[in-house]
Amino acid sequence: MPGIDFLMCPRCGERLADPTEGREASCPGCEAVFGFRAGAMDFVDPLTLEEFARLQRDVYDGKVSSARMSDYANPDDVRRHLEYCVDIATAHHTLQPSWLGMRCREVTDSLDPRPGERLLDVGCSTGIMLAVMSAVYGTHGVGIDFSGAAVSTAASCNPYGNRFFSADALRLPFADGAFDMAMSYGVIEHVSDHEAMVSEMARVLRPGGRLLIYTTCRRDRWTWHWWQRVTSRGRYDLGVDNQAGHERENFLEPEELAGLLAGAGLVRVETLVVHTLYTLMFDEVFPGLFARLLGSPGLFRAVRAALETADALPSGLGYGNEFLATAWKEG
Numbered sequence: 001m002p003g004i005d006f007l008m009c010p011r012c013g014e015r016l017a018d019p020t021e022g023r024e025a026s027c028p029g030c031e032a033v034f035g036f037r038a039g040a041m042d043f044v045d046p047l048t049l050e051e052f053a054r055l056q057r058d059v060y061d062g063k064v065s066s067a068r069m070s071d072y073a074n075p076d077d078v079r080r081h082l083e084y085c086v087d088i089a090t091a092h093h094t095l096q097p098s099w100l101g102m103r104c105r106e107v108t109d110s111l112d113p114r115p116g117e118r119l120l121d122v123g124c125s126t127g128i129m130l131a132v133m134s135a136v137y138g139t140h141g142v143g144i145d146f147s148g149a150a151v152s153t154a155a156s157c158n159p160y161g162n163r164f165f166s167a168d169a170l171r172l173p174f175a176d177g178a179f180d181m182a183m184s185y186g187v188i189e190h191v192s193d194h195e196a197m198v199s200e201m202a203r204v205l206r207p208g209g210r211l212l213i214y215t216t217c218r219r220d221r222w223t224w225h226w227w228q229r230v231t232s233r234g235r236y237d238l239g240v241d242n243q244a245g246h247e248r249e250n251f252l253e254p255e256e257l258a259g260l261l262a263g264a265g266l267v268r269v270e271t272l273v274v275h276t277l278y279t280l281m282f283d284e285v286f287p288g289l290f291a292r293l294l295g296s297p298g299l300f301r302a303v304r305a306a307l308e309t310a311d312a313l314p315s316g317l318g319y320g321n322e323f324l325a326t327a328w329k330e331g
């Protein structure tokens with residue numbers, strides 16, 4: 001991507017020039033200084049980052065000892081996984097090698113991303129989804145994550161020239177209307193102020209811009225994770241996410257998120273419950289099976305029909321472990 005001209009001081013709103021690689025930058029408005037940390041520009045303002053977010057950042061940065069390492073502990077693994085995901089997504093109608101990735105592809109198609117459009121990923125982790133989006137749709141990606149370790153890995157495994165910054169999802173360092181599309185996968189359930197995150201994503205969209213949010217669903221009765229919780233008398237295992245404050249009380253229901261999107265002035269708001277019981281078991285219990293089935297289209301269609309039929313009743317009642325929400329900015 002060419003130099004970018006839409007950076008904004010997250011503290012005072014003054015426009016910032018595209019920073020020189022490896023150098024700190026200061027704001028001409030308020031003189032705030034933004035450092036270069038772990039290979040990426042760091043816009044996370046320690047003065048405004050709250051306690052809860054600071055703890056989560058330490059978890060994702062690997063500063064808190066954990067039984068499970070985060071996905072980006074080994075950049076070589078990330079590079080291999082990125083190439084694998086891009087290969088699958090360019091050969092088949094899916095964004096990730098999973099049943100969920102196929103639903104995400106269908107929903108993303110409905111937002112019609114175009115080549116050359118500027119796409120923001122809020123909570124981009126290692127940037128794999130942005131790479132897949134570039135490969136499939138030709139979008140120019142900008143990723144933010146408050147974990148310096150994540151964006152550092154993202155910047156070092158970056159075959160499509162996407163841009164990565166450390167930033168707080170509640171204070172995006174971008175000018176109003178800077179993006180054609182904004183997406184966020186598995187992030188809003190971690191933030192303390194859902195409304196602020198939605199309003200920031202809406203703010204940086206241009207008129208006619210599109211938004212996609214994927215998140216865990218609080219209305220998860222009869223689902224795979226619900227059964228795990230019931231049978232384990234506690235929390236299901238989400239690895240490092242559990243340590244980073246992955247609390248069911250902070251999850252949303254589809255109607256709540258739809259209300260926040262409408263409240264941020266967005267239109268054509270839609271939600272889709274995904275991953276109820278069998279489809280999530282399929283993805284989590286047999287993680288390699290989806291990709292293997294892709295080689296046998298007839299069998300794939302039969303398995304898909306069986307799983308979706310089995311999930312139809314609870315899904316139809318609005319129960320699911322996750323949901324996708326989409327919306328458009330008027331204009």
Ligand SMILES: [Zn+2]
Nearest residue numbers: 009012027030
């Ligand atoms: Zn400033």
